[in-house]
Amino acid sequence: MNAGWPAIEFVVNxxxxxxxxxxxxxxxxxxREDLHLTGSKEGCGxxxxxxxxxxxxxxxxxxxxxxxxQAQGACIQTVEGLACDGELHPLQQAFLHCGGAQCGICTPGxxxxxxxxxxxxxRPTVAEIREGLAGNLxxxxxxxxxxxxxxxxxxxxEIPMASETHAR
Amino acid sequence: MRGNAEAHELIAPxxxxxxxxxxxxxxxxxTPIAGGTELMVAHAAGGLNAKRLMSLWGIPAxxxxxxTPGNIVIGACTTFRDLRDNGAVADDLHLLAKAASWIGxxxxxxxxxxxxxxxxxxxxxxxxxxxxxxxxEIELASVRGKRRVPYTEFHTGYKRTVLEKDELVYAIxxxxxxxxxxxxxxxxxxxxxxxxSKVALAANALIEDGSVREIRxxxxxxxxxxxxxxxxxxxxxxxxxxxxxxxxxRRALLAEVVPIDDIRSTADYRKCVAANLLxxxxxxxxxxxxx
Ligand SMILES: Cc1cc2nc3c(=O)[nH]c(=O)nc-3n(C[C@H](O)[C@H](O)[C@H](O)COP(=O)(O)OP(=O)(O)OC[C@H]3O[C@@H](n4cnc5c(N)ncnc54)[C@H](O)[C@@H]3O)c2cc1C
Ligand code: FES
Ligand code: FES
Numbered sequence: 135m136n137a138g139w140p141a142i143e144f145v146v147n148x149x150x151x152x153x154x155x156x157x158x159x160x161x162x163x164x165x166r167e168d169l170h171l172t173g174s175k176e177g178c179g180x181x182x183x184x185x186x187x188x189x190x191x192x193x194x195x196x197x198x199x200x201x202x203x204q205a206q207g208a209c210i211q212t213v214e215g216l217a218c219d220g221e222l223h224p225l226q227q228a229f230l231h232c233g234g235a236q237c238g239i240c241t242p243g244x245x246x247x248x249x250x251x252x253x254x255x256x257r258p259t260v261a262e263i264r265e266g267l268a269g270n271l272x273x274x275x276x277x278x279x280x281x282x283x284x285x286x287x288x289x290x291x292e293i294p295m296a297s298e299t300h301a302r
Numbered sequence: 303m304r305g306n307a308e309a310h311e312l313i314a315p316x317x318x319x320x321x322x323x324x325x326x327x328x329x330x331x332x333t334p335i336a337g338g339t340e341l342m343v344a345h346a347a348g349g350l351n352a353k354r355l356m357s358l359w360g361i362p363a364x365x366x367x368x369x370t371p372g373n374i375v376i377g378a379c380t381t382f383r384d385l386r387d388n389g390a391v392a393d394d395l396h397l398l399a400k401a402a403s404w405i406g407x408x409x410x411x412x413x414x415x416x417x418x419x420x421x422x423x424x425x426x427x428x429x430x431x432x433x434x435x436x437x438x439e440i441e442l443a444s445v446r447g448k449r450r451v452p453y454t455e456f457h458t459g460y461k462r463t464v465l466e467k468d469e470l471v472y473a474i475x476x477x478x479x480x481x482x483x484x485x486x487x488x489x490x491x492x493x494x495x496x497x498x499s500k501v502a503l504a505a506n507a508l509i510e511d512g513s514v515r516e517i518r519x520x521x522x523x524x525x526x527x528x529x530x531x532x533x534x535x536x537x538x539x540x541x542x543x544x545x546x547x548x549x550x551x552r553r554a555l556l557a558e559v560v561p562i563d564d565i566r567s568t569a570d571y572r573k574c575v576a577a578n579l580l581x582x583x584x585x586x587x588x589x590x591x592x593x
Binding site: 155156157158159160163179180181184187193194195196198199200201203204206207247250251265266268269270 | 304307308310311312313314335337338339342343345346347355357359360383406407408409410412413
């Protein structure tokens with residue numbers, strides 16, 4: 135931590151956080167290194183793989199491409215913010231149940247992209263799921279089990295989107 | 303080599319006026335950053351030359367879509383997500399909405415701005431062909447005031463534009479006069495999502511009494527910057543679309559484009575595909591008959 139940098143304040147998973155870091159530092163690095171939220175992963179570091187996806191002000195973003203200054207005042211949700219009171223989010227349960235995660239590197243990003251999709255479209259078709267997750271690459275599952283997981287989560291009658299408390 | 307965050311200054315002027323003042327006070331010193339989906343990629347690779355950056359993200363005066371009976375005006379920092387979500391854009395500029403849906407992924411579209419797409423000036427920029435066939439005008443702002451240039455004159459060379467050192471792109475003006483036109487946009491790339499185009503063609507045409515009264519054709523990746531295909535337009539405009547006209551239009555297109563060979567494709571492939579796309583559009587005009 136370098137106190138020489140001006141404070142940047144934002145809300146992460148419902149908690150107000152303050153960081154003193156270089157303003158060009160990537161949001162991904164601030165989450166992982168300064169806030170110790172290591173759920174968000176770095177795959178490519180250039181916007182291609184989606185493993186660093188988080189939700190910012192109700193939109194999905196690649197945190198590797200966001201200079202942290204641009205998160206000033208934002209509401210951010212990371213994968214750590216999906217579970218609620220020790221209960222896994224329905225999407226997380228569905229990924230477990232359907233085998234949507236193998237090595238797990240893509241999983242946090244997939245979950246956030248899926249959470250974003252379901253927040254806007256609670257009953258997506260497979261085509262809509264494919265589009266919603268098209269920016270998230272997985273080298274293990276072959277994608278089908280991921281799409282099945284999202285379908286299964288969406289099929290549950292009630293989807294308590296923990297995300298809604300932070301979004302928009 | 304990964305870029306070093308500490309080596310770059312980044313400030314948020316917070317308003318359009320403050321941003322323009324900064325550019326005027328120290329011309330050439332400050333580089334705007336909007337959604338960062340170009341500059342942060344360069345930064346990741348250690349290739350960001352700009353040392354001092356100013357953020358345009360979160361300036362409301364730059365992120366808007368304004369609709370009047372005759373025009374749609376789009377602020378420079380409008381994201382492709384905003385464009386996809388806007389009803390007037392979907393109705394009157396549906397090629398632009400379609401192009402917006404192709405830019406990268408959802409996460410990309412929520413950050414990538416239309417101004418950043420234009421100023422970055424890639425020959426493959428996805429918003430460009432649609433903006434060209436819709437007769438877009440680009441409004442530039444500086445402390446000296448605002449000026450408008452036709453989009454056809456905005457790019458002056460590979461990744462070069464008419465933008466002066468103290469200017470920002472402020473907005474894009476689009477006339478709402480294409481509802482009766484036949485419209486076409488097709489991008490050919492490696493994959494539907496996340497793929498930069500090998501070739502893209504946008505077109506619109508006004509058909510009256512079986513004749514082509516107006517036609518606009520514009521392409522990406524067929525020259526150093528996105529451009530209209532005037533010779534191919536001339537080969538079609540004024541008459542009916544016959545097989546001979548289609549052949550003449552193909553020849554005209556092949557004569558005027560100068561595509562590059564690069565990692566994504568070869569010049570020959572690009573030419574061949576571009577001519578096929580043009581033919582696909584012209585055949586659709588012919589078979590649908592007069593309106
Ligand atoms: C994974 C990925 C996929 C992509 N896919 C596509 C694609 O399919 N099609 C496509 O066309 N592009 C694609 N891009 C490129 C990029 O997302 C777009 O070009 C985007 O529109 C750039 O906008 P930005 O606001 O993020 O730009 P920034 O990186 O913020 O800026 C880009 C340039 O524009 C300048 N600038 C920005 N705003 C202004 C302004 N108002 N006035 C003056 N100068 C300004 C900056 O100084 C910089 O030089 C992709 C990028 C990534 C990372
Ligand atoms: S690490 Fe951010 S998109 Fe790959
Ligand atoms: S589970 Fe391994 S990359 Fe997706």
